[in-house]
Amino acid sequence: MSPEEQLKQLKRGAAEIISEEDLLERLKLGRPLRVKLGLDPTAPHIHLGFAVVLRKLRQFQDLGHQIVLLIGDFTARVGDPTGRSETRKVLTPEEIASNAETYREQFARILDPRKTEVRFNSEWLMKMNFADVVGLTSLTTVARILERDDFEKRHKEGVPIGLHEFLYPLMQGYDSVALEADVEMGGTDQKFNNLMGRSLQKDFNQPPQIVFLMPILEGTDGVQKMSKSLGNYIGITESPTEMFGKVMSIPDEVMRRYFELCTDVDLEEVDRRLASDHPRDNKRWLGREIVTIYHGEAAAATADEEFVRVFSKGGLPDEVVPVVISGDMLENGGIALVKLLTLANLASSNKDAKRKVAQGAVSLDGEKLTDPGLINVAGGEILKVGRHHVCLQLN
Numbered sequence: 001m002s003p004e005e006q007l008k009q010l011k012r013g014a015a016e017i018i019s020e021e022d023l024l025e026r027l028k029l030g031r032p033l034r035v036k037l038g039l040d041p042t043a044p045h046i047h048l049g050f051a052v053v054l055r056k057l058r059q060f061q062d063l064g065h066q067i068v069l070l071i072g073d074f075t076a077r078v079g080d081p082t083g084r085s086e087t088r089k090v091l092t093p094e095e096i097a098s099n100a101e102t103y104r105e106q107f108a109r110i111l112d113p114r115k116t117e118v119r120f121n122s123e124w125l126m127k128m129n130f131a132d133v134v135g136l137t138s139l140t141t142v143a144r145i146l147e148r149d150d151f152e153k154r155h156k157e158g159v160p161i162g163l164h165e166f167l168y169p170l171m172q173g174y175d176s177v178a179l180e181a182d183v184e185m186g187g188t189d190q191k192f193n194n195l196m197g198r199s200l201q202k203d204f205n206q207p208p209q210i211v212f213l214m215p216i217l218e219g220t221d222g223v224q225k226m227s228k229s230l231g232n233y234i235g236i237t238e239s240p241t242e243m244f245g246k247v248m249s250i251p252d253e254v255m256r257r258y259f260e261l262c263t264d265v266d267l268e269e270v271d272r273r274l275a276s277d278h279p280r281d282n283k284r285w286l287g288r289e290i291v292t293i294y295h296g297e298a299a300a301a302t303a304d305e306e307f308v309r310v311f312s313k314g315g316l317p318d319e320v321v322p323v324v325i326s327g328d329m330l331e332n333g334g335i336a337l338v339k340l341l342t343l344a345n346l347a348s349s350n351k352d353a354k355r356k357v358a359q360g361a362v363s364l365d366g367e368k369l370t371d372p373g374l375i376n377v378a379g380g381e382i383l384k385v386g387r388h389h390v391c392l393q394l395n
Contacts, residue, residue, distance in 0.1 A: 037068070073093075075171050
């Protein structure tokens, strides 16, 4: 592809590129670009939200560029303060090693491991002496660090900020210097850290990297970002049936976002079908596309057929959607009703869930529920709030 054609393909779904002109000029150099993604191994499971960035990396890879996955085994000892209202718990070396290995196994589902360079930032950060650290800190100011939203908010609210947290953006930025990165990928929440790398490269007389930011994907609730801790995630290693069922549970209004960020389907075709076809049919199409990426066409077809058999032919209302409950969500064989209602998008919060239970608006298989605590779930039950139904599915 020409540099212009490459840029057009790479721009799909991107939230911000700093800057497009710089990226085009770098592509015109005619050499493989070094495209970096820095990761702190703080969680062992990859979901579709995280896969948004990985899939963009695969596009770079397929265009002949060099992908560099940087495992932040050293920075994980500090913890990225992005989006945090308090200091992160410091991981042990054993936790870091275990999470890093799990990540590497899952990367292979999206990236070509034979063409992926994997590095650990302990290679250079561990070797720095105190004079090196002082020299690095002299390249920025406290005022600039406090411009970061997370720090600014915590500072105003009087929430403690560890001095080591101030060093995190500098360490991540120095990673780009050590790797001589041409491009750094990240979500929009990583903009501050990525720009720090661009700035430090200038100080070290390197061409400043292009910052390539991808959107944050909403979870299955359609509101909050996809997160395992919020229970609104779709894991890339989940079974085809579970993955398909979770896709079927997303709100209609976020379908296009999922098509754009989680598939390679032509968006003109998506817009045409979204405007003319039934949302349920479009969601099944989306489910098949996503499951195909991670499990293959045969598994996607089987998951679709299973969904039709269980839900469509079971005499359930047209608007019913499945809610998949994984084993790790259960406690003593049950799940808190308030948690289940928020997971099923039948309540906006735990407070809202408790209110609906107290009002007598919640029933399970026709039986009114009055206790917001644990309920036992066998699978196949119909949970109802007002006129809205969901079918519970265990995995």
